[in-house]
Amino acid sequence: MDTQKSPWKKSKEFLSEHNLYLGVDGGGTKTQVAIINGKKKVIGEAFSGVSNPLRIGIEKAVNNIFLAIDRACDEAGRSRSDIVSIECGLAGVRREDLRQTIRKLIIERFRIKTVEVLTDAEIALYGTTLGKEGLVVIAGTGSVCIGQNAKGEKFTAGGWGPLAGDEGGGAGIARRALQAIAKASDGRGKPTALSKLAVDYFRAGKLEDLSVAIYAPHIDNTKIAGFAKCVIETAKAGDEVALELLDEAGRELGIAANAVIRNLKLQKRKFPIGLVGGIFHAGELIVKPFLRTVHKVAPKAYIVEPKFSPAVAAALMAFENFKKYVTSNNGTRKS
Numbered sequence: 001m002d003t004q005k006s007p008w009k010k011s012k013e014f015l016s017e018h019n020l021y022l023g024v025d026g027g028g029t030k031t032q033v034a035i036i037n038g039k040k041k042v043i044g045e046a047f048s049g050v051s052n053p054l055r056i057g058i059e060k061a062v063n064n065i066f067l068a069i070d071r072a073c074d075e076a077g078r079s080r081s082d083i084v085s086i087e088c089g090l091a092g093v094r095r096e097d098l099r100q101t102i103r104k105l106i107i108e109r110f111r112i113k114t115v116e117v118l119t120d121a122e123i124a125l126y127g128t129t130l131g132k133e134g135l136v137v138i139a140g141t142g143s144v145c146i147g148q149n150a151k152g153e154k155f156t157a158g159g160w161g162p163l164a165g166d167e168g169g170g171a172g173i174a175r176r177a178l179q180a181i182a183k184a185s186d187g188r189g190k191p192t193a194l195s196k197l198a199v200d201y202f203r204a205g206k207l208e209d210l211s212v213a214i215y216a217p218h219i220d221n222t223k224i225a226g227f228a229k230c231v232i233e234t235a236k237a238g239d240e241v242a243l244e245l246l247d248e249a250g251r252e253l254g255i256a257a258n259a260v261i262r263n264l265k266l267q268k269r270k271f272p273i274g275l276v277g278g279i280f281h282a283g284e285l286i287v288k289p290f291l292r293t294v295h296k297v298a299p300k301a302y303i304v305e306p307k308f309s310p311a312v313a314a315a316l317m318a319f320e321n322f323k324k325y326v327t328s329n330n331g332t333r334k335s
Contacts (some may be wrong), residue, residue, distance in 0.1 A: 021322060022072070022080045023314025024065055026051030026090040027120055028141035028171075029222055033068040034311035035076050035083075040319060042312060044076030054092035054161065054235075055221065061090070062105050072123065085114040085322035087314040089123030091142060094159065114318070114325045120310060121146040121156060127313030128274030128306045135260055136306070137253050137290075141225045141279035143169030145253070147260040149269075157259040162221050167252035170225030170279055173245055177231045178214060178224075180241050185210075190242035196228045232282045243285065250286040254293025261298045270300035276310065 017038060025032045031051040035044040048068035053061040065088065073080050086106060093099045099117040106115045121144045125136040135147035143166050158165055166172040181198050183189030185207055195207055204213035214224070221256035235242035261267060273294070279286060287303065294301050308316065 019084045019322070020076075020078060021084050021315050021318040022086045022235045023123065023316070023318055024051075024067065024068070024086065024088040024090070025120060025123060025310035025314060026061065026065060026088070028052045028055055028091055028225070031064050031068045031312040033065075033072040034309070034315045035072050035078070036312070036315045036319060040144045040316065042315070044072040044074075044078070045311065046071030046075055050222065051090055053090070053098055058098070058101055058105075062102060065106070066109065073304070080110065083110060084108065085318040085325075086112070086113060086116070087118045087318035087321065088115070088121065089120045089310060089314050090117065091120045091144075092161070093117060093161075093186040094156075114322050116317070116321055119144075119146070119156070119157065119159070122154075123314040123317065124274065124276045124306070124310045125154075126317055127276075127308040127310050128272060128304065130307060133266070133269065134272040134274070134304075135257055135266075135301075136274040136276060137257055139169050139253055139279035139286075141170045141222060143172060143253060143256065143277075143279075144167045145256040145260050147257075147264050147266070149264040149266060150229055153264060155260050155263040157256040157263075162224075168249040168256070168279065169277070171221055172226035172252070173231050173249050173279065174224045174227040176245055177227060177242070177250065180245065181207075181210070184241070191240055193234050193237070194231065194242055197234060198227065198279045201227055201230055201294045222262070228279060232279075235282065235285050246282055246285045247281070247289045250289030251293050253286070254290045257290070257294050257301075261294070261301070266301075267298050268300070269298070270302070271298075273301055273302040274304055274306040276306055299303050323326075 021036050023034045031048045033046050036042050036330045046068050048064045050056050051061040051064045103115050103117045124138055125146050128136045133150045137145045146156045148154045162171040177194055181195050184191050202213040204210040231242050
């Protein structure tokens with residue numbers, strides 16, 4: 001076995017200066033990759049397109065992952081052959097068969113054994129709790145909550161995608177906004193500044209044509225979810241309908257968190273909750289109703305800033321996985 005295909009022969013020391021550890025955070029809008037060295041220092045980061053296999057298929061998802069990896073290696077000025085461990089956190093991979101298929105494709109490309117594919121929620125959780133008790137809520141294109149208790153037990157709520165879920169995520173907020181606009185247009189609901197913004201955002205020309213524009217073939221879930229940014233800005237400007245939509249979104253995210261809290265029996269515990277994703281740029285407009293909902297079940301829960309971004313958290317997990325692999329297979333140092 002040559003050294004190009006196998007990093008295991010490069011050094012018996014798992015902290016070799018040549019070794020790189022790579023994390024992938026892939027979702028319904030973008031893919032982010034982070035590379036760290038043996039000192040756990042980030043030396044390269046890069047982005048590419050969507051890598052949720054349920055949205056664009058496995059082949060396109062994996063190609064976007066590889067593209068982001070190549071870009072990160074270029075930024076770091078390092079070879080892909082130095083990568084010894086990969087942790088990949090993706091949206092849309094709750095099914096075991098999807099995770100294993102993607103893992104196999106990554107192994108075939110990099111010729112390394114330490115490759116793990118998890119959900120994006122799992123790497124975000126590690127970025128908040130570092131493996132300890134707590135929760136993380138992701139509200140980006142979609143929405144999901146995952147938590148872990150002191151016993152190491154995990155539970156997930158949400159993550160059902162745009163048809164069955166995404167409450168509180170970009171797609172869910174945008175969908176509810178479009179419903180409010182439709183009702184306002186027909187006189188079934190309150191008028192809102194969102195109506196004009198939707199006409200502009202979806203390039204409908206006029207409100208009467210919005211129903212045609214939003215169902216156009218090129219309007220995908222990512223494009224629809226992007227309208228949530230307009231909802232946030234309109235709410236900040238004081239629009240009553242937009243404010244109600246964000247309050248509802250915060251409550252929905254809180255309901256998901258409460259399902260996790262109850263399952264893990266954390267009601268009486270003091271634990272952190274990390275908030276990840278662009279929807280939380282709304283600030284108190286969404287965080288306040290979220291916390292109000294959570295505190296009805298777990299009054300000691302508190303919000304924290306994630307310690308690491310999901311991509312960097314995944315890279316740190318890749319480091320730990322490689323350490324475990326070497327310890328169990330090569331009998332090298334345990335420190």
